[in-house]
Amino acid sequence: MYYIYIIKCEGELLYTGITTDVERRMDEHFGRTEKCAKFTRSHKAVSLEALWSAGDRSLASKLEYRIKRLTKAQKLRLIACNDCFAELFGEENAALYRRENI
Numbered sequence: 001m002y003y004i005y006i007i008k009c010e011g012e013l014l015y016t017g018i019t020t021d022v023e024r025r026m027d028e029h030f031g032r033t034e035k036c037a038k039f040t041r042s043h044k045a046v047s048l049e050a051l052w053s054a055g056d057r058s059l060a061s062k063l064e065y066r067i068k069r070l071t072k073a074q075k076l077r078l079i080a081c082n083d084c085f086a087e088l089f090g091e092e093n094a095a096l097y098r099r100e101n102i
Helices: 022-031 038-042 057-068 072-080 082-089
Strands: 002-009 013-019 045-054
Touching: 002 022, 002 038, 002 057, 002 072, 013 022, 013 057, 013 072, 022 045, 045 057, 045 072, 057 082, 072 082
Parallel strands: none
Antiparallel strands: 002 013, 002 045
C-alpha cells in the first residue's frame, strides 16, 4: 500500500509526498532528519493535513503529481473537504484512492 500526503509547513506552505510507511516518513519530516525532504528541512513541518491510500506506486505517483499541480486554494479546499476530490481529479480517479483518517 502506498500513501499520498499533504503536510503544512511554517509560513502556511504545503508539501505533498508519497510513502509506504506513514509513521516513519512523518518522523523524518517532523524530526528534520537527513532523510527528510529538502523542502521540509528548510521549511519546518507543522502538521499532517491529509492522507490518501493507493494500491500501487504508479497510482500514488500520479495523484502526487496531480496534487502538486493544483493551486494552493485548490489544495486547501481538498484538505478541508474530500468531496471535491472527484471534481478536481474526475469520478474515475475518485474510485482509485481512499481518504485515510489522520
